[in-house]
Amino acid sequence: MNTLIGYDLVPEAKTVDSALRACRRLNDMASAIRILEAVKDKAGPHKEIYPYLIQELQPTLSELGISTPEQLGMDKF
């Protein structure tokens, strides 16, 4: 996952979907939220990428019960 974040790209919805499911298999909810934060950070100044990704991932997020960082209020300090 760290390697994927090292690449100069924002991962596709499919890839993030697999990563979130992997977190579910490992019973690691914190990593799932961290991955969403990291993907948002990867988009950099292109603010429209992250909402699109969340829109694509919404079925998975509801199925697994993962909250986005925004829903938990973690995008503010």
Place this chain on the structure above:
Amino acid sequence: MLATRALRLLGKRAISTSVCVRGGHGVAKIEAYTLPAYFDRRENPLPDVCYVQDLSAEQASLKEKEQGAWAALSNEEKVALYRISFKQSFAEMGEGTAEWKSVIGGVLFVVGFTGLIVMWQRKYVYGPVPHTFDPEWKAKELQRMLDMRMNPVEGLAAKWDSENKQWKK
């Protein structure tokens, strides 16, 4: 097999299962800096270890709850789980510290201290200034410069009105 036999001769020590005993010295102490460390970086979102290594009782029970359906967790519990694994969120990582104030303060303090040293030096270390700096000497110097018309076009003597013996207005 041999190692465990040797252990019994040396006396009972607690070791992990796959360590060999060399020369009767026992097990090398594992230094903290050799173990994987936790650090918050944007480019390394998932560190090798969790932030909180020793869980309290309620944190342990929260971890048990994590094994089940995540939809059953409340928002506070989710945040608590996040804080067990990670120290700072991405938002908190990015914000600046107030360190620059200490740096500027420190720099100005050191510059001031240097100023004190320089003033002390001027008073106690250096000897008197040469006699050519006396006001009378300087006046005679200036008169000499005007008499020989130094820089008459655009410089010193150009500004001097020699008929009225004063500076040009």
